[in-house]
Amino acid sequence: RPNELPGPFKWPIVGNLPQIAQVNWSRVWHAVDHYAKIYGEIYGMYFGPRYVVVLSDPKVVHELMKRDEWNGRPHDHMAKIKGDGAVLGIIMTDGDLWKETRRFSLRHLRDFGYGRSNMETSVMDEVQNVVDRLDKQIGNEEQVLSFESTFGPAVLSTLWNMVASIRTELDDPDILRLQRIVKETLQRRAFGAGIFWSFQSLRHLFPQGSGFAQQIEGFNILKENMRKVITEHKKTRVPGEPRDFIDAYLEEHENNPENPYFFVNRYSSVAPIVTPHALTETVTYKGYEIPKGALVFINTWGIHRNKDHWGDPDTFRPERFLDKNGKVVTNDEWLLPFGSGKRRCPGEPLAKTSVFLMVSNLLQKFSFSTVPGEPRPSPIPVIGLNLAPLTYRAESRKRKI
Numbered sequence: 001r002p003n004e005l006p007g008p009f010k011w012p013i014v015g016n017l018p019q020i021a022q023v024n025w026s027r028v029w030h031a032v033d034h035y036a037k038i039y040g041e042i043y044g045m046y047f048g049p050r051y052v053v054v055l056s057d058p059k060v061v062h063e064l065m066k067r068d069e070w071n072g073r074p075h076d077h078m079a080k081i082k083g084d085g086a087v088l089g090i091i092m093t094d095g096d097l098w099k100e101t102r103r104f105s106l107r108h109l110r111d112f113g114y115g116r117s118n119m120e121t122s123v124m125d126e127v128q129n130v131v132d133r134l135d136k137q138i139g140n141e142e143q144v145l146s147f148e149s150t151f152g153p154a155v156l157s158t159l160w161n162m163v164a165s166i167r168t169e170l171d172d173p174d175i176l177r178l179q180r181i182v183k184e185t186l187q188r189r190a191f192g193a194g195i196f197w198s199f200q201s202l203r204h205l206f207p208q209g210s211g212f213a214q215q216i217e218g219f220n221i222l223k224e225n226m227r228k229v230i231t232e233h234k235k236t237r238v239p240g241e242p243r244d245f246i247d248a249y250l251e252e253h254e255n256n257p258e259n260p261y262f263f264v265n266r267y268s269s270v271a272p273i274v275t276p277h278a279l280t281e282t283v284t285y286k287g288y289e290i291p292k293g294a295l296v297f298i299n300t301w302g303i304h305r306n307k308d309h310w311g312d313p314d315t316f317r318p319e320r321f322l323d324k325n326g327k328v329v330t331n332d333e334w335l336l337p338f339g340s341g342k343r344r345c346p347g348e349p350l351a352k353t354s355v356f357l358m359v360s361n362l363l364q365k366f367s368f369s370t371v372p373g374e375p376r377p378s379p380i381p382v383i384g385l386n387l388a389p390l391t392y393r394a395e396s397r398k399r400k401i
């Protein structure tokens, strides 16, 4: 195409998959960042037939993410399957439906405490549960503990209480099972992960090998669970007196029957998710023409590890976020874990409150260290739509106060 963005040489059919494989096939974001260093702040590459625009400069990201046309989503088959044939929810929709759903969800979640000061109290209750559990597990001695699914259910519980008025116990087997299914299902549809993401129609030929069959099974279990909770709400709700988000939604739906809100996606949104954007129309940017439908990756991995900006990105040095007067710098434009602009993560208040209260309270009471004689916890993440740590073990002891 004339005026095409710079990018690696495109092979017939497979596009840039050989170049991606050459850098790192299983950690695609390394390859994405590798070519950003060669082709600059905005470049294009082909995952098989899928054209992807990669943004690697925070200024460009902040600028473009304010614009509607850069904030679409790819209309993948999976989004439709989740919504029984229609693309629904917040994460995978775009246009008016997305705007309305996002506005509706945030407005009504706020009615039930989301982002308000009492949310902190609720998160603190959950943090206390984790502290109590560790306290019991550690006893009077130090213990080597395995950390997996330790924090997820605590964060989920706060959200679930606002959505469905259900408080979940930390070791509730149903919640742990659902959390595992969400994790496994998301891991199977990790973007950029493998040939099946690039050539989506191969799923019909290899339903098992592509993970397609397992994803459908996972989503069906989640939907089944949501349906049960919704049916229960329908039976017990009092019109005009919504107890939680589901009641508010049902009320809206009753008053506007043709209104297509739905929130099957809600469950999977509990995980931090970086989903590719898609261009809703053909755009010209700095003289380059970028076609409608092109996917957009925000190279946050590369931005967060940019040596020119951070100096020593791999060193744990939290004081880098303090200014000369010891105050926390909150507006570093190079730090965008929650994305930027119109689709910026709406879970940020809950995520930040949970991480702060969880980490500070645990470290106040306990100390954690590596286990002598065992390898350090692996820095290699498990890839879902987000990157999560593998299960790890840590020597855990109570602090002497």
Ligand code: HEM
Residues within 6 Å of the ligand: 090, 091, 092, 102, 155, 159, 269, 270, 271, 272, 273, 274, 275, 276, 277, 337, 338, 339, 340, 342, 343, 344, 345, 346, 347, 348, 350, 351, 352
């Ligand atoms: C540390 C935790 C979290 C991180 C780092 C994170 C990060 C992100 C990022 C990068 C996006 C993509 C933004 C984009 O498409 O441009 C996103 C979207 C989203 N996140 Fe989070 N998130 C976290 C926790 C949460 C939580 C706890 C919730 C639920 C309350 C949540 C709900 C969502 C939703 C619904 C979207 C889709 C927004 C949209 O498409 O309009 N996130 N998140």
